Amino acid sequence: MSVVLGDALGPRGRRRTAIASVVSSAVLLGLLIIALRRLSATGQLDAAKWSFLVKPLVIRFLLGGLGNTLRAAAVAIVPAVTIGTVLALGRLSRKAPVRLAANAYVQFFRALPLFILIIFMFYGVSKLGTDLSPYWALVAGLSIYNAAVFGEIFRAGILSLDRGQSEAALSLGMRRRQAMWLVVLPQAYRRMIPTILSQSVTLLKDTSLGFTVTYEELLRRGVFVGAAGKDPLQAFVAVALIYLAVNMTLSRAARRLEIRQRRRYRAGSIDIAGAEDLQAVAAGASMGGT
Amino acid sequence: MSVLIHNLGAFGAGFRTTLALTLASFAGALAIGLVVASMRVSPVAPLRAAGTAYVETIRNIPLLVLLFLFFFGFPKMGIQYPPFPSAVIVMAAYTGSFVAETIRSGVNTVARGQAEAARAIGLTFPQSLRLVVLPQALRAVVAPIGNLFIALVKNTALASTIAVVELGSVYTRLITETAQPVAILFGATVGYLALALTGGWIFAEIEHKVAIKR
Structure with missing residues (x-):
């Protein structure tokens, strides 16, 4: 209501x-x-304008594109989350130079359009003497950019945890590092699962930028299909619907998880310090690169 | 670095187009966002459903796909615009769905008593929305909308794929034509950073002015 x-x-x-x-x-x-x-x-x-979409060959071609899209997204998430964790820890470090470096990374790569980064990975890097395939250029761009976003998300997640958690761990005699890895991080990750999932939707959408470096993901294959039959409208509608189906499933899962989390932690999956931070991240990140 | 000085004119022209594209799309996005957010909180069920359908559809399709659908697909049904207006329409529609969600979350922060009081003094729903609820909701979401502005600045780079000659397109051309990719990257970064930082600063100022401390 x-x-x-x-x-x-x-x-x-x-x-x-x-x-x-x-x-x-x-x-x-x-x-x-x-x-x-x-x-x-x-x-x-006219039915004739749409019928090509149900040809087995076309379906297989488009689903192959979806496979490439999912593969790039899945492969990019791993380093993004890993580097993101390192960045979050760096930003909360007690050593000023470490903090400065991590902050600089996050600020720089969040301000840079993902498109610019991916183009650089493909056309720019080849001028510097090493060639990246379209696939790796896309994955590298996505990872580097999303690491900054995840760095921001994890930092907010760590800050959202009750101070008592790390204080209790420290008073048990753990070292700071132990308290972080054994007590704080596991809880922070769990709280962040819905946010991680919704950022994954953004990342999945951003794989469409692979088009600009000739990676054969769903959109590029849609362009082929549309150009071949001279029916771009129908081809792009099909591509849009496939994206819609995949992303809605993921978004739904994220929302359901969030509701469950909220019930589990009563006041909300995120509260105390860092709440505004996270809200800002969520609004910015959900639109993120694209 | 000489490559930058050499192409300063091209960068400048691209920057101006990016700026125009950003401002025009953002104005459109705010308008769309306000309308759709109002629809989503209205007591009229069909409007609510339409608003939800709009937001859910647009948000779950990549911007690049929407751009291609509009620019290469829609002409087939007689809807055809030049690259720049096309980019503005699609960017506004895309960003508008995010603005709508943000405003809606702002509406949630407005104390229930406000709407109840508005009703108690006899305001109709559109009146209470326009005069009581939205002014307060908007103040609460200045910062998140500022983030959306920055995201939009970055997203405008995609307009280069439908032949808008903006900063991203100048960058792509120069990076393939010249042998100094790092300098070109630097040039483009400065352009986007300038826009994003200025935008961020303006929104921080606005927030400072209008925020309600609770």
């Missing part, structure tokens, strides 16, 4: 809402009809 209205409407409010419902349904329906008529007037709704 509406967040703003709070309690139930009276008779007049209900009547108004009912009228508004009818009117807005009519308007939305009208827009849909206009769109469909436009499509059919230009012949884009």
